[in-house]
Amino acid sequence: MSERPPKPPRQERWDRRMELPLAVASVAYLAGYAVRVLARDHLPRLGVDLCVGVVLGAWAIFIADYAVRLRLSGQRPLRFVRTHLVDTVVLLLPLLRPVRMVAIYDRVQRRRGQPHLSLYARVMVYSGLSVSLLGFTAALTVYHHEVDAPGATIVTFGDSVWWACATLATVGYGDVTPVTPIGRVVAVGLMACGLALLGAVTGSFSSWLIQAFTREDEKPGNGEGPRGDPPGAS
Amino acid sequence: MSERPPKPPRQERWDRRMELPLAVASVAYLAGYAVRVLARDHLPRLGVDLCVGVVLGAWAIFIADYAVRLRLSGQRPLRFVRTHLVDTVVLLLPLLRPVRMVAIYDRVQRRRGQPHLSLYARVMVYSGLSVSLLGFTAALTVYHHEVDAPGATIVTFGDSVWWACATLATVGYGDVTPVTPIGRVVAVGLMACGLALLGAVTGSFSSWLIQAFTREDEKPGNGEGPRGDPPGAS
Amino acid sequence: MSERPPKPPRQERWDRRMELPLAVASVAYLAGYAVRVLARDHLPRLGVDLCVGVVLGAWAIFIADYAVRLRLSGQRPLRFVRTHLVDTVVLLLPLLRPVRMVAIYDRVQRRRGQPHLSLYARVMVYSGLSVSLLGFTAALTVYHHEVDAPGATIVTFGDSVWWACATLATVGYGDVTPVTPIGRVVAVGLMACGLALLGAVTGSFSSWLIQAFTREDEKPGNGEGPRGDPPGAS
Amino acid sequence: MSERPPKPPRQERWDRRMELPLAVASVAYLAGYAVRVLARDHLPRLGVDLCVGVVLGAWAIFIADYAVRLRLSGQRPLRFVRTHLVDTVVLLLPLLRPVRMVAIYDRVQRRRGQPHLSLYARVMVYSGLSVSLLGFTAALTVYHHEVDAPGATIVTFGDSVWWACATLATVGYGDVTPVTPIGRVVAVGLMACGLALLGAVTGSFSSWLIQAFTREDEKPGNGEGPRGDPPGAS
Numbered sequence: 006m007s008e009r010p011p012k013p014p015r016q017e018r019w020d021r022r023m024e025l026p027l028a029v030a031s032v033a034y035l036a037g038y039a040v041r042v043l044a045r046d047h048l049p050r051l052g053v054d055l056c057v058g059v060v061l062g063a064w065a066i067f068i069a070d071y072a073v074r075l076r077l078s079g080q081r082p083l084r085f086v087r088t089h090l091v092d093t094v095v096l097l098l099p100l101l102r103p104v105r106m107v108a109i110y111d112r113v114q115r116r117r118g119q120p121h122l123s124l125y126a127r128v129m130v131y132s133g134l135s136v137s138l139l140g141f142t143a144a145l146t147v148y149h150h151e152v153d154a155p156g157a158t159i160v161t162f163g164d165s166v167w168w169a170c171a172t173l174a175t176v177g178y179g180d181v182t183p184v185t186p187i188g189r190v191v192a193v194g195l196m197a198c199g200l201a202l203l204g205a206v207t208g209s210f211s212s213w214l215i216q217a218f219t220r221e222d223e224k225p226g227n228g229e230g231p232r233g234d235p236p237g238a239s
Numbered sequence: 240m241s242e243r244p245p246k247p248p249r250q251e252r253w254d255r256r257m258e259l260p261l262a263v264a265s266v267a268y269l270a271g272y273a274v275r276v277l278a279r280d281h282l283p284r285l286g287v288d289l290c291v292g293v294v295l296g297a298w299a300i301f302i303a304d305y306a307v308r309l310r311l312s313g314q315r316p317l318r319f320v321r322t323h324l325v326d327t328v329v330l331l332l333p334l335l336r337p338v339r340m341v342a343i344y345d346r347v348q349r350r351r352g353q354p355h356l357s358l359y360a361r362v363m364v365y366s367g368l369s370v371s372l373l374g375f376t377a378a379l380t381v382y383h384h385e386v387d388a389p390g391a392t393i394v395t396f397g398d399s400v401w402w403a404c405a406t407l408a409t410v411g412y413g414d415v416t417p418v419t420p421i422g423r424v425v426a427v428g429l430m431a432c433g434l435a436l437l438g439a440v441t442g443s444f445s446s447w448l449i450q451a452f453t454r455e456d457e458k459p460g461n462g463e464g465p466r467g468d469p470p471g472a473s
Numbered sequence: 474m475s476e477r478p479p480k481p482p483r484q485e486r487w488d489r490r491m492e493l494p495l496a497v498a499s500v501a502y503l504a505g506y507a508v509r510v511l512a513r514d515h516l517p518r519l520g521v522d523l524c525v526g527v528v529l530g531a532w533a534i535f536i537a538d539y540a541v542r543l544r545l546s547g548q549r550p551l552r553f554v555r556t557h558l559v560d561t562v563v564l565l566l567p568l569l570r571p572v573r574m575v576a577i578y579d580r581v582q583r584r585r586g587q588p589h590l591s592l593y594a595r596v597m598v599y600s601g602l603s604v605s606l607l608g609f610t611a612a613l614t615v616y617h618h619e620v621d622a623p624g625a626t627i628v629t630f631g632d633s634v635w636w637a638c639a640t641l642a643t644v645g646y647g648d649v650t651p652v653t654p655i656g657r658v659v660a661v662g663l664m665a666c667g668l669a670l671l672g673a674v675t676g677s678f679s680s681w682l683i684q685a686f687t688r689e690d691e692k693p694g695n696g697e698g699p700r701g702d703p704p705g706a707s
Numbered sequence: 708m709s710e711r712p713p714k715p716p717r718q719e720r721w722d723r724r725m726e727l728p729l730a731v732a733s734v735a736y737l738a739g740y741a742v743r744v745l746a747r748d749h750l751p752r753l754g755v756d757l758c759v760g761v762v763l764g765a766w767a768i769f770i771a772d773y774a775v776r777l778r779l780s781g782q783r784p785l786r787f788v789r790t791h792l793v794d795t796v797v798l799l800l801p802l803l804r805p806v807r808m809v810a811i812y813d814r815v816q817r818r819r820g821q822p823h824l825s826l827y828a829r830v831m832v833y834s835g836l837s838v839s840l841l842g843f844t845a846a847l848t849v850y851h852h853e854v855d856a857p858g859a860t861i862v863t864f865g866d867s868v869w870w871a872c873a874t875l876a877t878v879g880y881g882d883v884t885p886v887t888p889i890g891r892v893v894a895v896g897l898m899a900c901g902l903a904l905l906g907a908v909t910g911s912f913s914s915w916l917i918q919a920f921t922r923e924d925e926k927p928g929n930g931e932g933p934r935g936d937p938p939g940a941s
Contacts, residue, residue: 124920124921125917131920132916163420163423167423167427170427171411171430172878174409174430174431175409175411175876175878176405176406176409176410176411176430176645176878177411177413177644177645177877177878177879177881178411178413178416178647178880179411179413179646179647179879179881179882180413182880182882186865189869193869196872196876196878197876200876200905200909201908201909201912201913203434204909204910204912204913205912205913205916206435207435207438208438208913208917209917210435210439211435211438211439211443212917214366214439215358215359215362215439215442218358218361218365219358397654397657401657401661404661404664405664408643408664408665408668409643409645410639410640410643410644410645410664410879411645411647411878411879412645412647412650412881413645413647413880413881414647414650437668440669441668441669442676444669444672444673445669445672445673445676445677448596448600448673449592449596449673449677449680452595452596452599453592631891635891635895638894638895638898639879639898642877642898642899643877643879644873644874644877644879644898645879645881646879646880646881646884647879647881648881648884671902675902675903675906676906676910678903678907679903679906679910679911682830682834682907683826683827683907683911686826686829686830686833687826
């Protein structure tokens with residue numbers, strides 16, 4: 006959240022060069038973890054080892070990237086950690102890393118000259134994708150830690166996804182809930198991050214709807230409901 | 240969400256001509272489905288066949304309309320599907336179609352020269368009606384799929400409506416919850432669509448209330464509370 | 474919600490003259506109903522009759538007032554009902570009437586020359602009081618209809634108040650929930666009205682907080698946190 | 708909420724002089740209460756007496772401070788209570804007092820010349836810290852009153868924290884809920900205060916996100932996602 010100095014050119018170059026490898030490593034990490042968790046009973050010994058290898062390899066890439074960035078920044082380690090809090094958290098919990106890929110998707114779309122989405126639509130797409138990835142990751146982690154716990158109500162991955170959706174929407178039926186300490190910590194994290202992002206989606210949708218109705222008011226000959234292209238920012 | 244070119248005149252004419260038939264087909268579809276689901280134990284063989292016939296007939300009309308629109312647009316099918324995502328989803332899930340009727344109601348009111356509602360009131364009415372239709376449709380579908388499931392807690396249509404209301408308000412008591420996969424997928428859809436719309440209702444009401452209080456402040460001789468006509472936009 | 478013509482002077486005079494009697498009748502109605510519901514096991518025969526008498530008497534006053542207003546408006550009955558929807562609903566459900574007393578409280582405060590509250594504070598007080606009255610009324614009605622129902626979880630008035638609070642905050646634990654059809658209809662009404670009002674409270678508080686922080690920014694020598702008087706409107 | 712006259716210089720001086728002692732007393736009160744509640748089974752007789760002594764001593768400081776403020780204000784007691792409602796509530800429920808320390812933290816940061824946070828970031832930090840303290844305090848109090856109640860579902864402090872998080876996020880699973888009257892009153896207080904504060908966090912985050920996206924739009928050459936420093940106010 007604190008002010009950050011403009012990046013030196015070498016750091017910019019590093020950022021650009023590492024974009025693709027980091028994205029691939031993020032997907033590999035998530036995929037390796039997902040296969041390890043979801044297919045644990047059907048996986049041969051070799052498959053488990055492969056998954057663990059992929060996960061650890063991806064993590065190694067993240068750590069190396071963090072170290073290079075720390076070096077290039079020329080800051081003392083403690084100060085670097087303080088000014089890059091989000092990066093540090095993501096280093097320790099790499100499951101959160103794929104959420105950053107939404108930014109890359111947005112950038113690729115822009116380079117390909119795709120029609121630029123309006124402000125509210127972009128906030129909705131960005132937050133919506135982040136929420137989906139967060140929910141999937143949380144469902145995966147909670148399932149991993151709950152499935153063997155005594156007295157657990159989350160016994161299939163479907164239960165876990167159902168629980169994550171009910172939590173993100175703040176509905177919270179309570180028919181399935183985590184009972185292990187780790188599951189509950191993940192749940193609290195999901196509430197905290199997810200609700201803020203979902204609030205952004207809802208708020209943007211609401212603003213977009215009101216803008217759509219306002220625009221419609223200004224075109225008196227228009228007999229159309231508020232469908233079609235959402236209004237731009239301005 | 241993406242930008243759409245202005246409609247050619249032939250498409251405009253088609254839109255206007257199909258308005259009434261599509262509205263009738265939407266109501267017929269919903270009514271046929273509702274009768275089929277709610278009266279299934281009391282309906283003679285012929286009644287069931289009639290309901291299924293009405294539902295399939297309405298669906299055929301939707302498909303024909305979609306095909307004509309695709310033809311008139313002059314676009315390639317894939318591109319048409321991408322630029323008309325909402326229409327495509329509604330084609331596959333025609334139960335969502337009656338929600339569009341709210342727009343028609345609004346247009347009819349306007350043609351009859353009814354007093355124009357203020358911006359916030361219109362957002363509230365539009366979103367409120369959409370939410371009601373969505374909730375009714377979801378309650379119907381969930382009841383249809385849950386009623387015979389083992390271990391189901393939603394055993395009457397009343398339970399299903401009660402569940403839909405508690406879900407839309409994000410209260411989520413959890414005394415009755417869907418247990419089948421299809422029921423849960425419908426529930427997640429209801430949360431996603433419903434919450435955004437309900438957020439629009441709440442946000443508009445809140446903005447309207449603040450405007451009403453502001454307006455009252457500017458009339459110092461007014462001893463009236465914020466009742467009466469809501470303030471217009473701007 | 475629709476536009477309303479300015480009131481003729483005779484109606485204005487009637488409004489002013491009936492203010493106090495209607496307020497007294499509202500309180501009497503709510504008090505009579507509350508005593509009847511809460512003390513039903515400890516009340517002698519005479520007490521029950523008295524409560525019922527007070528309730529019916531207050532209702533008669535409301536009906537008479539509605540009839541006079543209809544007469545004074547010079548409108549046809551059907552049109553009057555349509556343009557005074559809120560009044561009509563309140564006539565049929567007089568338990569909602571005390572909510573209007575919040576407006577009277579506000580007016581009395583103003584006549585006594587009390588320091589005028591800022592815009593957001595007023596929205597918060599008005600909505601907060603309305604929500605409290607609504608919640609109390611709903612808790613009363615639900616308790617009345619649930620207490621003797623088979624399988625009810627709301628068995629004391631405390632349970633009912635606890636349920637109403639959890640519902641209004643959209644927390645919805647689900648440890649106590651209404652099971653009778655009437656109780657559930659009241660619950661849905663409480664969700665609908667209550668959430669909108671509570672959204673207004675939350676939204677106003679949020680706006681007030683941001684304004685307080687903004688104001689603080691503009692006074693650089695001020696070492697005070699955002700306590701003290703909330704900023705005015707505009 | 709009402710307008711407050713500017714503070715006389717003697718009161719200002721008292722405020723500044725008492726800042727540190729009050730902060731220390733607040734922490735001592737909370738710590739004493741926490742140790743007393745959490746370690747009750749492992750604490751020797753002397754430890755319990757020490758905790759109670761610390762709590763009562765801190766309370767005495769709060770009462771003395773309140774009395775001096777009342778004296779310095781030169782107002783009649785009743786009027787002072789009415790114009791300092793928050794201070795009076797905090798005097799009676801000193802567990803809420805540490806929440807005020809967030810303001811002190813902010814002031815200390817500013818004196819040390821730390822980079823000033825942007826408006827939205829400050830609202831988020833302030834509200835987030837307040838919510839955390841409130842939740843911790845509520846979890847502590849509820850655990851204290853529930854742990855020995857018959858039929859309680861909150862049997863460990865972990866359960867209590869889990870319940871407080873689910874309540875603040877309005878998720879409300881209902882797997883653990885307070886059953887004692889005092890526990891439920893605390894829960895209602897937590898809902899009321901917490902939701903408003905959390906609404907401020909969510910609203911600020913949403914506004915910040917939209918501002919970040921807007922700013923990004925204005926820098927067309929920028930290929931970066933909305934990370935980095937949040938935009939300032941205005």
